[in-house]
Amino acid sequence: MRIGVLALQGNFREHAAMLRRLGVEAVEVxxxxxxxxxxxxxxxxxxxxxxxxxxxxxGLDVAIREFAQPVFGTCxxxxxxxxxxxxxxxxxxxxxxxxxxxASFEADLDLGDGEPLRGVFIRAPRxxxxxxxxxxxxxxxxxxxxxxxxxxxxxxxHPELTEDTRVHELFLDAVKEAMSVRA
Ligand code: GLN
Numbered sequence: 001m002r003i004g005v006l007a008l009q010g011n012f013r014e015h016a017a018m019l020r021r022l023g024v025e026a027v028e029v030x031x032x033x034x035x036x037x038x039x040x041x042x043x044x045x046x047x048x049x050x051x052x053x054x055x056x057x058x059g060l061d062v063a064i065r066e067f068a069q070p071v072f073g074t075c076x077x078x079x080x081x082x083x084x085x086x087x088x089x090x091x092x093x094x095x096x097x098x099x100x101x102x103a104s105f106e107a108d109l110d111l112g113d114g115e116p117l118r119g120v121f122i123r124a125p126r127x128x129x130x131x132x133x134x135x136x137x138x139x140x141x142x143x144x145x146x147x148x149x150x151x152x153x154x155x156x157x158h159p160e161l162t163e164d165t166r167v168h169e170l171f172l173d174a175v176k177e178a179m180s181v182r183a
Contacts, residue, residue, distance in 0.1 A: 001025065002024075002037060002039050003026050003040045003042065004028075005028055005042045006077075007029055007030055008030065008050075008058075009047060009054065010046020010047065011045045011074070011160055011161070019042070029041065032059045032062070032063035035064070035067050038069060039178070040072070040174075040175040041064070041069065041072070042171075043073040043081060044075075044077055044160070045075030048076040048085070048125075051080050065086055065087075069151065069175070069178055070171065071152050072153045072154070072155075073152070074155045074160065076125075078156055079093050079095055081152060088152055089147070089154055090134055091147060093125040093127055096124075096125070097126035098121065098126060103122075103123050104121060104123060106120050109138045109139075109145060109157075111166060112137075118162050119155075120157055124145075125156050126143065131149070134149045135149065145157055151174055153170060
């Protein structure tokens, strides 16, 4: 299993380290032609306007739209994949929409397995609307923070910044499933 981590900017090292801990080959992606050999792609947190600018510059916006394998976006990665930007996940997102006082915070999230997941939110996007094909996997204060739509998984928080590997495992399950369908 080879997973790419978009490495233009932001938290790509932390994602790659977590994937390696889970026994997966993690590749830093900077060019569109690298996508062809990947079984999945992570779009990390960072600064979405910078991401979008660099992605356009390198042709990665078009390449990611054409990429047919599972994609996992966190924080700025969620913004990049939303309706307004690459249009791959049917959600409306507001950037930096948690108030100034709570721009960054941590909260326990419920994944439904009885074990709280510590969510680290850093100037996180706020999900304002989800389309009907979008599954909400975790909420904070009644608002979606982890959602899935088919092969896309997006989180407004940073699962790569804790020791808890469950969200990455969820993504890898989707990758394994897509690989078994192809085989
Ligand atoms: N605030 C950033 C943005 O709007 C996202 C923050 C993050 O990825 N930690 O792009």
